[in-house]
Amino acid sequence: MTKNWLVTGGSRGIGRAVVEQATARGDRVAVFARKPATEQWPHPDRVVEIHTDLTDSTAVARGVRTVFERFGSLDVVVNAAGVHRGGRVDTLSREHWDEVIGTNLTGAFELARHVVPRLEAGSALINVGAVVGFRGFPGDVAYGAAKAGLHGLTQVLAVELAPRHIRVNLVIPGFVETDMTSALTGRARERILAAIPLGRTGLPAEIAQVIVGVADAEYMTGSVVATDGGLLSSFASRS
Numbered sequence: 349m350t351k352n353w354l355v356t357g358g359s360r361g362i363g364r365a366v367v368e369q370a371t372a373r374g375d376r377v378a379v380f381a382r383k384p385a386t387e388q389w390p391h392p393d394r395v396v397e398i399h400t401d402l403t404d405s406t407a408v409a410r411g412v413r414t415v416f417e418r419f420g421s422l423d424v425v426v427n428a429a430g431v432h433r434g435g436r437v438d439t440l441s442r443e444h445w446d447e448v449i450g451t452n453l454t455g456a457f458e459l460a461r462h463v464v465p466r467l468e469a470g471s472a473l474i475n476v477g478a479v480v481g482f483r484g485f486p487g488d489v490a491y492g493a494a495k496a497g498l499h500g501l502t503q504v505l506a507v508e509l510a511p512r513h514i515r516v517n518l519v520i521p522g523f524v525e526t527d528m529t530s531a532l533t534g535r536a537r538e539r540i541l542a543a544i545p546l547g548r549t550g551l552p553a554e555i556a557q558v559i560v561g562v563a564d565a566e567y568m569t570g571s572v573v574a575t576d577g578g579l580l581s582s583f584a585s586r587s
């Protein structure tokens with residue numbers, strides 16, 4: 349049976365890889381992002397782009413309404429939208445703190461509060477967290493806090509929505525080659541690479557493969573699924 353998906357951040361990177369894998373199996377996907385995708389979709393007839401800024405509550409409400417008008421129902425919601433602004437506690441600006449928390453955490457809450465009332469039994473909500481939400485990574489004060497908050501949000505929603513048979517899980521990528529990580533300096537990149545037991549960075553398609561699997565996993569809720577080449581374990585062994 350084909351499914352209807354909503355993927356935030358689906359225009360690029362990990363979100364886009366999810367869209368490609370879902371549409372490859374015949375599913376339909378609505379994409380939320382502020383700007384249009386710059387690359388052509390492999391199955392354009394199965395993708396609906398709805399330009400939506402997750403930091404704008406009214407826009408999210410409107411976007412969710414449009415998805416339900418187009419699809420009628422949703423089976424899978426993937427919250428992959430995110431921004432990264434690096435900085436330690438004494439260097440990060442308040443503006444960057446607000447941007448990171450506003451997009452990665454408050455944006456996830458906004459999405460959930462508008463979409464959850466319309467979800468039916470059997471549907472799945474997947475948040476995309478990060479390893480740095482679980483381990484203190486210097487220079488990631490806002491991003492680490494936002495992703496840790498997303499873990500808390502995921503656990504609460506999993507418990508709140510279980511009686512309605514809606515599953516909520518968190519997939520946590522390690523270091524993945526996307527626009528988000530392309531700006532990292534050589535030194536920072538080398539430091540992270542040295543901590544990845546599998547010895548390489550991940551590909552968006554490798555994270556998407558896990559997200560698609562979690563979407564299908566009917567007895568999984570409230571779980572944290574690391575997809576990180578062992579990065580989380582490696583950080584753990586150092587602490």
Ligand SMILES: NC(=O)c1ccc[n+]([C@@H]2O[C@H](COP(=O)([O-])OP(=O)(O)OC[C@H]3O[C@@H](n4cnc5c(N)ncnc54)[C@H](OP(=O)(O)O)[C@@H]3O)[C@@H](O)[C@H]2O)c1
Binds near residue numbers: 400525529
């Ligand atoms: N890459 C990594 O190593 C890594 C590691 C751990 C976790 N993650 C997480 O994985 C997710 C995807 O990351 P990525 O690496 O694929 O990032 P990316 O390539 O930079 O893509 C980010 C996506 O989020 C969208 N987005 C950003 N702000 C938005 C907003 N306010 N409203 C709506 N959409 C917004 C972007 O579209 P627009 O800019 O057009 O809005 C884009 O589609 C993020 O949650 C990220 O934190 C990534």
